[in-house]
Amino acid sequence: MQLELLNEQGQAASKFDAPETVFGREYNEALIHQIVVAFQANARQGTRAQKDREQVKHSTKKPFRQKGTGRARAGMTSSPLWRGGGRIFPNSPEENFTQKINKKMYRAGMASIFSQLARDGRLAVVESLTVDSPKTKQLAAKFKAMNLDSVLVIADEVDENLYLASRNLPNVLIVEPRYADPLSLVHYKKVLVTKGAVDKLKEMFA
Numbered sequence: 001m002q003l004e005l006l007n008e009q010g011q012a013a014s015k016f017d018a019p020e021t022v023f024g025r026e027y028n029e030a031l032i033h034q035i036v037v038a039f040q041a042n043a044r045q046g047t048r049a050q051k052d053r054e055q056v057k058h059s060t061k062k063p064f065r066q067k068g069t070g071r072a073r074a075g076m077t078s079s080p081l082w083r084g085g086g087r088i089f090p091n092s093p094e095e096n097f098t099q100k101i102n103k104k105m106y107r108a109g110m111a112s113i114f115s116q117l118a119r120d121g122r123l124a125v126v127e128s129l130t131v132d133s134p135k136t137k138q139l140a141a142k143f144k145a146m147n148l149d150s151v152l153v154i155a156d157e158v159d160e161n162l163y164l165a166s167r168n169l170p171n172v173l174i175v176e177p178r179y180a181d182p183l184s185l186v187h188y189k190k191v192l193v194t195k196g197a198v199d200k201l202k203e204m205f206a
Contacts, residue, residue, distance in 0.1 A: 001115075004124040006192070010146030016125045018118070018198055021206035025115040028108070032116075035109040036182045038099040046095045053078040053086030111205045113185045123191045125198065129155055129174070134164035143172065152188035154180050156196030177201050 001024040004012040018024075058078035066073050074081075080088045101109075117123035131139050139162070143151060150171040155162070158176055166174045173184055177200040185191060193201070 001118065003118055003193075004121075006124045006126050006146065008142075008145065010148060012124070016195070016198075018125070019202045019206060022111045022201055023114050023118045023123075025108070025111045027116045027119075028112045031105060031109045032112055032182070032186075035101055035106055036186060038101045039181055039183050041097045041099045044097040046091075046093045046097070048091055049093045050087045050090035052088075052090045053080060056084070056086045058085070107205045110180075110182060110185075113182055114201070114205070117185065117191055122189065123193065126192050126194055128194050128196070129153055129162065129192070130159070131161050131165050134161045136165050136168045139165040139172075140169060143169075148190050148192075150189040152180075152184050152191045154191065154193045154197045154201070156194050156200060177204060 001018045001020050002015040003018045003023065005014045005016040007013040053076075056078045058076060060076050060078075063074050063077055064071065077085065079085045114123065129142075131142070143149075151173075153166075153172070153174040154177055155174060156177070158174055162174055166172050171188070173188065175184075177197050180201075
């Protein structure tokens with residue numbers, strides 16, 4: 001599989017031979033959907049709770065007599081049928097949203113995403129990405145020269161200068177190969193992979 005090798009101006013200077021096992025897989029929409037949904041579900045936290053009819057603060061007095069009113073019989077106002085009553089199946093802070101994905105499925109799904117990005121022209125290779133100082137302005141100018149406004153960079157090594165320069169850019173994310181996730185790959189318009197990171201991706205997902 002041949003990928004575009006970009007220069008400092010964001011133009012395709014030449015071609016780069018990438019491993020077919022990672023960048024030449026068939027598109028598997030169902031598998032990609034499954035790993036993206038699982039990634040989002042595993043990031044959820046049980047931080048919300050609702051009250052059932054036992055926990056809501058209501059009187060246990062019968063609101064009106066059983067017969068003769070023409071209304072449906074009612075025992076207490078904490079009933080889920082009443083406004084302000086408890087929930088029948090309340091959300092609990094202990095609820096677990098995690099979904100299990102087998103390692104083989106995850107590797108195949110990530111390779112399928114990389115392959116589709118390459119076919120769509122949303123993935124390219126760069127020699128390296130470095131900045132001399134932790135200045136956001138310097139890194140922003142570099143991406144502007146490459147005509148990139150939304151980009152995920154997978155670098156073989158992220159030093160402190162690169163990390164500090166990129167963290168204030170809203171549409172830029174720079175990670176090492178082990179931190180690349182399916183949601184970010186789908187979200188960003190362009191994905192740049194350094195030459196050193198290609199070998200690491202091959203070890204992880206081939």
